Amino acid sequence: MMEIKTLSCVVRGPKDVGVMEQSINYDESSKEQTLVKITRGGICGSDLHYYQYGKVGNYEIKHPMILGHEVIGTVVKTNAPDLYVGQKVAINPSKPCLTCKYCLSGDTNQCETMRFFGSAMYNPHVDGGFTQYKVVDNSQCIDYPQDVSDDIMAFAEPLAVTIHAAKQAGDLAGKRVFVSGVGPIGCLAVAAIKASGAKEIVVSDLSRRCLDLALEMGATKALNAKDDFSEYMAHKGEFDVSFEASGHPSSIERCLAVTKARGTIIQIGMGGAIPEFPIMTLIAKEICLKGSFRFIEEFNTSVEWLSSGKVNPLPLLSATFPYTELEKALIIAGDKDNISKVQLSFE
Numbered sequence: 001m002m003e004i005k006t007l008s009c010v011v012r013g014p015k016d017v018g019v020m021e022q023s024i025n026y027d028e029s030s031k032e033q034t035l036v037k038i039t040r041g042g043i044c045g046s047d048l049h050y051y052q053y054g055k056v057g058n059y060e061i062k063h064p065m066i067l068g069h070e071v072i073g074t075v076v077k078t079n080a081p082d083l084y085v086g087q088k089v090a091i092n093p094s095k096p097c098l099t100c101k102y103c104l105s106g107d108t109n110q111c112e113t114m115r116f117f118g119s120a121m122y123n124p125h126v127d128g129g130f131t132q133y134k135v136v137d138n139s140q141c142i143d144y145p146q147d148v149s150d151d152i153m154a155f156a157e158p159l160a161v162t163i164h165a166a167k168q169a170g171d172l173a174g175k176r177v178f179v180s181g182v183g184p185i186g187c188l189a190v191a192a193i194k195a196s197g198a199k200e201i202v203v204s205d206l207s208r209r210c211l212d213l214a215l216e217m218g219a220t221k222a223l224n225a226k227d228d229f230s231e232y233m234a235h236k237g238e239f240d241v242s243f244e245a246s247g248h249p250s251s252i253e254r255c256l257a258v259t260k261a262r263g264t265i266i267q268i269g270m271g272g273a274i275p276e277f278p279i280m281t282l283i284a285k286e287i288c289l290k291g292s293f294r295f296i297e298e299f300n301t302s303v304e305w306l307s308s309g310k311v312n313p314l315p316l317l318s319a320t321f322p323y324t325e326l327e328k329a330l331i332i333a334g335d336k337d338n339i340s341k342v343q344l345s346f347e
């Protein structure tokens with residue numbers, strides 16, 4: 001058994017984070033596990049929530065946990081036949097049990113005992129990827145062309161989330177689509193929807209900066225959320241599919257208003273309870289409202305799309321900080337008016 005010292009970005013509670021030295025073990029004879037050196041990691045909304053509130057929804061930090069699930073790295077030690085030392089790999093942060101009823105039916109993202117990086121859903125929590133060294137399953141290491149840059153490939157996880165969401169809507173080829181809320185996830189959704197063949201992608205947000213980014217990512221028209229939407233509410237709504245990516249009650253209401261009868265709404269934005277959900281609109285227009293959570297094989301699709309340049313995520317990268325400046329990076333990442341994605345560098 002090999003013992004490795006690693007500096008990790010840890011959250012202990014609200015506004016309580018730090019870089020801590022830890023030690024991890026790697027069994028050099030292991031046929032299942034690989035030791036990777038993390039190179040880059042993107043800060044996600046959930047990391048920010050753990051920092052700001054010590055919880056995401058009702059998943060509360062009960063003991064120190066390493067943050068981060070959007071990471072890539074380099075293989076340091078492995079016995080896997082298809083991996084080699086020095087290889088750059090995208091790291092799939094999900095580890096489903098593969099034996100529960102959901103896993104057996106292929107819905108591994110719904111695994112009853114999912115071990116997902118940097119999540120306080122279960123106690124003990126699952127440590128994340130914002131650390132210098134990490135032991136992962138061989139199957140979590142995804143190969144990609146070695147000349148693809150770190151700042152691009154560190155988008156593999158959030159792009160996978162949006163490809164899964166796009167897939168929930170069925171065939172998007174030739175469709176008219178609305179995306180409400182174009183922060184980093186909404187913008188990546190625009191790219192995934194475009195890559196899936198949608199004809200028209202209208203986006204809405206309160207921030208001009210976010211709207212401009214959405215146009216760069218493939219939106220065909222950008223509207224301020226305060227603009228007049230009556231044109232899209234005519235004929236019981238104009239869009240075949242809407243994606244709600246903000247989690248705000250007013251945005252969900254907007255989606256219900258502009259989606260045509262028998263259309264589909266995909267909910268990606270996380271939010272709390274909606275006090276007055278317009279349930280009559282949902283019923284009368286026979287709208288299909290579907291949630292979308294994480295991803296399954298879309299992680300591999302995402303790695304492919306980033307590798308081939310089918311999706312270029314770089315307009316969304318606002319800043320990169322060394323991991324030793326964790327708290328500063330989290331504070332900057334929380335400045336939604338001026339900042340999209342922030343990455344941590346572990347080099």
Ligand SMILES: [Zn+2]
Pocket residue numbers: 044045046069070157158
């Ligand atoms: Zn994320």
Ligand SMILES: [Zn+2]
Pocket residue numbers: 096097098099100101102103104110111112113114
């Ligand atoms: Zn399972």
